[in-house]
Amino acid sequence: MNPVRPPEWGYSVAALVGAVVLWAGFVSLFDVPAYLLPHPLEVGRRLLGNPGLYADAALATTVKVIVGGATGTLAGFLLGVAVGEVPPLWRAVSPYLIAARVLPVVAIAPLLLIYFGTGFATGVGFVALMVLFPMAVSTAAGFRQTPQAALDLAASVDAPRHRVLLAIRLPYAAPDVIGGLRQSATLAVVGAVLAEWFVADSGLGYLILVAAENVRPDVLLAALSVVFLVGFSLYGAVGLLGARFRRAGG
Amino acid sequence: MPRRQAEAPAIDVRDLTVRFDDVCALDSVSLSVDPGEFVTVVGPSGCGKTTLLRSVGGLQSPTAGEVRVGGDDPESAQDAGDLGFVFQSHTLFPWKTALENVTFLRTLAGREPERDRARERLVAAGLGDVVDASPRELSGGMCQRVAIVRAMHLGASTLLMDEPFGELDELTRYDMAASVLDSWRDSDRTVLFVTHSVPEAVLLGDRVIVMADSPGRIVDSVSVSLARPRAEATMDSTAFTEQVAGIRQILRRHRTTLADR
């Protein structure tokens, strides 16, 4: 039950600026050739020189992240509620859920290619698979930790099960559910980029792949910084959602 | 307030036995409580006080024997919103204000929340300043006060209290005891009140049920002969001291020492 805190903007922005300055200093000082590590200004010039390329790629990736992430977290949430609510189900499947969380989903990717081909569906499916199990495990853990006394109180007035679920168990589970969402936000971006490597049709992952094949570290780093931006924004958005929920609900 | 037939006991426990694996938490316990009676239960920890209360409230099913609340089984009493529990820890929901906590139990029970009445009750209990406060901002004693108001607001005719002041300091305890007595006097509620403090049991109860452990059982039932209304000053009287001493003797007589085990 980690408290959801807004990011400390000042420190993190300073750290980012510091890292970029170090990078620039390192490249200038040791005269690192651009085909190994380009200067940050060079990367910036790449980004600004062809913003359409990166914007299109970011859009393609973000759509996969949002569609796949929403599907996967929703499915994971529902699975987690079911497993957290029904103790025999928890006993039966929790070992596999937890094992599935450490399973490299990449290993399943070829299967997705067989099922869905090299299109949008495979990318989305892969993102959904990435977030499904962590979300299910977090949610189930949250739903299982309702204090017994709270359940006793509800039982003492014979409260209907759906009301207990929505009005007591869900709020107690909320910090874990939000934790699962935060985890999913970053995993979904990683998943989308990975999917674009093996589906290889569009997006930032595809751009990174092409840049690497053509030995263009400047383009690669430009694309990577956009990945970072997308992931960071998403994580921040989920964090704000969490903080908002906390204020409203507790 | 639902009025039941005068002849039916408010709580009727017959030959109640509750076993957990190899532990006999209650061994053939029988107890009858009249409507409007305030009965306190004392005994060493582990003697089955909580188990008894949970059985009366339908939260623990008996291994053998029978429990009736207002002539019905505990499940019907739950269903009718006729059981008001106060647990040792206050069980307020941290995301709700004091007032919302008080009304929420009624909502859970499928009743009208009656916010205005709830507010009045909080004010009457000296909690007027914290009506809209979060439990996180309140002391343990205040939270427990809110929990008691919540049980009252449910409108249950039977209150089951399990060491509700157990986590509070000495001074707060007697303050709380006084306020429980106040709200009980103005109602016709039946109270079954568990405590491990003999003075508290005597101060509050019409009758003190004395329990012993291994196995959990009732060893005596002592009528308290102190006039009401009682207050903290009651505890200074010789009559009070004598009753407390008498109950302590009973407890001592039935104490299982380590050597007996």
Ligand SMILES: Nc1ncnc2c1ncn2[C@@H]1O[C@H](COP(=O)(O)OP(=O)(O)O)[C@@H](O)[C@H]1O
């Ligand atoms: N759910 C349970 N499972 C197993 N043993 C229990 C359970 N609840 C109570 N007990 C045991 O039953 C006995 C009575 O417990 P309890 O009713 O809590 O006593 P008290 O409230 O008087 O301290 C104790 O030995 C306790 O360990």
Ligand SMILES: [Mg+2]
């Ligand atoms: Mg107890």
